[in-house]
Amino acid sequence: MARVREISSGRKPLKRAYVAMFLWFTGRAIQAAAKADNQVKSEFEALPENFTFSLGCLPDGPWMVVGKKNGVVKYLGGKLPEKQHVRLAIKNLDAGFLILSFQESTALATTRNRLVTDGEVPYALAVIRILDIVEVYLLPKIIASLAVKRYPKHWSVARKLKGRIAIYTRALLGL
Amino acid sequence: MKVESLLSFTCPVKMNSGNKVLEGLPFELAGLNAAKPLILASPNDTPPKAIKILLSAFGDSKMTFGLFDGIDEAEDLGTIEYLKNICQKDRYDALIALGGRAADAAKVLNMTVSYKLPDARLLTAETTINKPLGPLVVAITAGATGLETSSLAHFGNRVYRSEYLAPSLAVIDPRLAVSQDAAAMACSGLAAFARAVEAHGAVPENPFRRAYSFAAIRFILENLPAAVSNPGNRKAALAVANAAAMSGCALADGGNTGLHKIGQAFSGTGRGPAGMIMAMALPYMLNDYKVNGGFDLAALLHPLADDDTFAKTPESERADAATDIANRFVSGLQKTAGKALPRTLKETGLPGYLLEDLLETLDAGPDGARLCSVARRMWDGVSPDAKKG
Incomplete structure (x- = not known):
């Protein structure tokens, strides 16, 4: 007769590395965009002091934590703080890979029940708007259109170009 | 449409269907307060590839689980007794059935474990099932019998029926639904x-x-x-x-x-x-x-x-x-x-x-x-x- 075998779940190092890398760069890009883009700046200004949010995968990360202290937005690394205002949790690493490799837009992933939001809905929506703007800056139009619900048509070429240069430079240098 | 003055309908099954839903299983199990599931499969109606797909879905979840791929056509209560003892000894707290035959066996095992029956061989079709059972997840595969989500369990020549036998969750993933047959x-x-x-x-x-x-x-x-x-x-x-x-x-x-x-x-x-x-x-x-x-x-x-x-x-x-x-x-x-x-x-x-x-x-x-x-x-x-x- 067959016997019960006890098995430990394996790892997915490549997907994990991709998601971690993406979140690390996006976190730094949000910090940069808060200085370089007026819309992101005003979104953060509307959020309370010491506001902290995280985006990542359940059950064990990777995570991206961004916070605002004394009016300055900072990427706080990949370790979840004890308290935070908004947590956007993707239910598993594979779903995270689908979303962050642009096979599914955030809106589609939400309708497919792949995300959990902990925290106030208005704050979560502000975070989503910030993420959308940052993705538009970071990605070429053809890919960004897959990632965001509606690609902004009204942005001038100058805004995109200046913003991209500023955000990429600041994100790479950690400014 | 006519509405009868009295009607009742119970279907406690949550359905998750679509691309990569298997990968959501660790999250769903956590919602069912389960951390160590036992997976049941039948070599006759589940291709090895399906088992591999299910196991890989748990990747990066840090979970430990058991796998028993020996549910056979004999549908012997002795197998259920063996699995019951393993569940109690190794503290498995949920069952995952891959395919129709395994789903029937899992329902009977769930009944035996949840009611702490001294011996699974004492089960009869008349055994009263009047209390909720432990978490049971069924993964629908190609060649589904359709009874996986029902409140029936056909095992051997016995038929068990109770709304509590229905699974807590059914997952329908296209990778398991496709077939060559x-x-x-x-x-x-x-x-x-x-x-x-x-x-x-x-x-x-x-x-x-x-x-x-x-x-x-x-x-x-x-x-x-x-x-x-x-x-x-x-x-x-x-x-x-x-x-x-x-x-x-x-x-x-x-x-x-x-x-x-x-x-x-x-x-x-x-x-x-x-x-x-x-x-x-x-x-x-x-x-x-x-x-x-x-x-x-x-x-x-x-x-x-x-x-x-x-x-x-x-x-x-x-x-x-x-x-x-x-x-x-x-x-x-x-x-x-x-x-x-x-x-x-x-x-x-x-x-x-x-x-x-x-x-x-x-x-x-x-x-x-x-x-x-x-x-x-x-x-x-x-x-x-x-x-x-």
């Missing part, structure tokens, strides 16, 4: 079709049941031919698996289950899947319902035809139109599948002595005489409207 796909779809047809016309009418049966019939009509001609078609195979899951839910409140009984009795002989015989029996059963009444044949036209055709057809002609569409659909699939879907019991190679056993099994129920008459006519394919023998 067109005949298995056809049988799975036809079993779902037959069950849904019978549930839809059952009286008294129950709008909750009809919600499931309506969707199941439409899914099958629109997708089964494509899934049979190409069982690797992910979209069509996923729709058939969804229909199978819905047909199981439509069985929740009992109703007419003649076709289901014939199918289960036949599959008990080991001569083929239930869907094959249910498709064969469908024209006979529909004809019997037309002659004897007690079944709302006219209501069947709505899911079987489009909304316009249903509206345009006078009420007095709806029953005939529905029967005609259902029979043509089944006959078309039988023609496509060729020898894989025989049209008479004789063509299945069922020996005479097994037919007698089959008739004896059918005769045991309250509607036994009617079902035996159907089975006799199916033996050599007597025209469905010929005088009953």
Whole structure:
């Protein structure tokens, strides 16, 4: 007769590395965009002091934590703080890979029940708007259109170009 | 739509269907307060690839789980007793069944473990099941029986029935729904079709049941031919698996289950899947319902035809139109599948002595005489409207 075998779940190092890398760069890009883009700046200004949010995968990360202290937005690394205002949790690493490799837009992933939001809905929506703007800056139009619900048509070429240069430079240098 | 003054319907199954839903299992199990599941699979109806896909879905979840891939056709309560002891010793707190046969075994095991029965071999069909059981997840595979989501468990020659036997969650992932076997796909779809047809016309009418049966019939009509001609078609195979899951839910409140009984009795002989015989029996059963009444044949036209055709057809002609569409659909699939879907019991190679056993099994129920008459006519394919023998 067959016997019960006890098995430990394996790892997915490549997907994990991709998601971690993406979140690390996006976190730094949000910090940069808060200085370089007026819309992101005003979104953060509307959020309370010491506001902290995280985006990542359940059950064990990777995570991206961004916070605002004394009016300055900072990427706080990949370790979840004890308290935070908004947590956007993707239910598993594979779903995270689908979303962050642009096979599914955030809106589609939400309708497919792949995300959990902990925290106030208005704050979560502000975070989503910030993420959308940052993705538009970071990605070429053809890919960004897959990632965001509606690609902004009204942005001038100058805004995109200046913003991209500023955000990429600041994100790479950690400014 | 008429609403009965009193109706009840229980289907406690949560369904997750679509791309990569298997990867959501660790999250769903956490929601069910389970951290260490035991996976059950049958080597006969689950390809090794399906087990591999399920195991890889747990990647990066940091979970430990057990795997037992030895659920065999013998459906022995000794195996359940062995698994019960393992569950208690190693503290497995949830069950995951991969495929139809494993789902039946998992339901019986769940009952044994949750009720802390001293010995699984003491289980009988009369065992009272009146308390909720532990978390059970079923993963629907290609060739689904449709009973995975139902409140029934067929194990050995026993049938257990309780709303508590229904799983907490059914996951339907296209990677598990596709197959290489067109005949298995056809049988799975036809079993779902037959069950849904019978549930839809059952009286008294129950709008909750009809919600499931309506969707199941439409899914099958629109997708089964494509899934049979190409069982690797992910979209069509996923729709058939969804229909199978819905047909199981439509069985929740009992109703007419003649076709289901014939199918289960036949599959008990080991001569083929239930869907094959249910498709064969469908024209006979529909004809019997037309002659004897007690079944709302006219209501069947709505899911079987489009909304316009249903509206345009006078009420007095709806029953005939529905029967005609259902029979043509089944006959078309039988023609496509060729020898894989025989049209008479004789063509299945069922020996005479097994037919007698089959008739004896059918005769045991309250509607036994009617079902035996159907089975006799199916033996050599007597025209469905010929005088009953």
